[in-house]
Amino acid sequence: MTTTAVHPAERLERARQATAAAGLDALLISPGADLRYLTGYDALPLERLTCLVLPAEGEAFLVVPELERPAALASPAGGLGIGITGWTETEDPYALVAARLPARPACVGVDNHMWAEKTMAFRAALPGTRQALAGTVLSALRRRKSAAEVGALRRAGAAIDRVHARMGEWLRPGRTEREAGRDIADAIVAEGHVRTDFVVVGSGPNSASPHHDLSDRVMRPGDTVVVDIGGTTEDGYCSDSTRNYVLGEAPADYLRLHEVLLAAQRRQTDAVRPGITSGELDAIGRDFIDEAGFGPYFIHRTGHGIGVESHEEPYIVTGSELVLEPGMAFSIEPGIYLPGRFGARIEDIVICTEDGGERLNLTPRDLTVLP
Structure with a gap:
């Protein structure tokens, strides 16, 4: 290209x-x-x-x-x-x-x-x-990406997927979030970006902070870890994807939380199509999470557009009447955060196509258990 x-x-x-x-x-x-x-x-x-x-x-x-x-x-x-x-x-x-x-x-x-x-x-x-x-x-x-721009976003999505696929190299008990974050940032560039835009490694209670960055907290057995990463490719287009990891055995109530979140996110990605409004798409996941009892803990919009910026229009948010059109590219990233305990977020970049949606991040969305 x-x-x-x-x-x-x-x-x-x-x-x-x-x-x-x-x-x-x-x-x-x-x-x-x-x-x-x-x-x-x-x-x-x-x-x-x-x-x-x-x-x-x-x-x-x-x-x-x-x-x-x-x-x-x-x-x-x-x-x-x-x-x-x-x-x-x-x-x-x-x-x-x-x-x-x-x-x-x-x-x-x-x-x-x-x-x-x-x-x-x-x-x-x-x-x-x-x-x-x-x-x-x-x-x-x-807002509406050309075929060439969609191709650039596909390449960016594949590059960040390759980094998530290597997460077992860096997340393990005894390491700090900051140490893991430095390795992940290097891998973002090594796997096909010209620069790293952000690295979020939120372990244990830090996973309940959606915009946690990196800290000197030492990861421990049983920790849940949210990893949200993105960069910019040589084409000038951005990647952004979030997955969840657990170091060993996760608490049973966390497993329930992640199960609800995964079902909500899948419903939303499956619902992408021309003609639906961004507010309606937000509600599909938000209502499901609310019915499961986690409504107060989904505290941000469902997603944001992506292209030459990590965050741009369209925004997938409650009340928006913006109608989705072919070529629109955006994240779907519902999250559930229990303050002081743990949280989770699942994020994929999706393209609205002529007859549905195409998910650009293809790493497994299930909880990844690391030894």
Whole structure:
């Protein structure tokens, strides 16, 4: 898979058309997920301005510090046929952008995570121009993945599956969560990612904290362990998967908890299809967990979208009326957490297809017993 297939030039044209349809005169996109999505350029977030300018009418261009121009040209952005302009230390890049816009814009969309100082500098360079969020345009495009993007997510899912398949190498009594986490982070890169984005190893009572990171707690016989891991591949797309392990014999009440959780998660993954709302999908698992008596202990949404970011739209959450469409990619990760005792979460990335859903994480979802 080439980077041009994952980041095609047509994507800029679709974004330009969406910009015009939204009544915006241009998008101003600084380093971050939106810039990676549109160009494949993983630019450094510096105090110096890097900005993709995408007019509703006219040609897109990328403004970068002169010292970053070689990196921009070497990135996938260099193959998209857009102008890449370097600016020197004595130039005002905001004035440069303002001068190159086809006309004084009435309203521009700035990317949702643009630094405040850059947003304010554009406001000064474009007096009288209103600012809106570029996310209102780009989120709808990013929600539906192309066939090439789905392929990239499949590869990411297979890579993180290979790490879960090796978990017995690192989880064992006498080791700390932090020691295991360092080994797992190395394996994420070794198994096909260019970087590790996160490693959660929650053992014993720490497994009841959904966003526990790593600690110096020593794992013990009988511990339950939640492992939630993810990284970014060379394609620029992310992985994310959670499985549960037990070091020896698990408590009987934990086995019951995991049984309920597994049944709920399977019901949800089996229910993915076009036309169901994200709120309805959330309810399928949440209602089952509630009926089993664990409702108060499922304390977060069912899932989040994934692509060039680990967390992006769509969100699978109670009350959402967003209708699922083919190409949407998201996690299904219900969890049950008993404070001070133990918890569990099962997470798969799922693609909504034309007639159902495709689960990208294929390691066993059953509780894995390690010696």
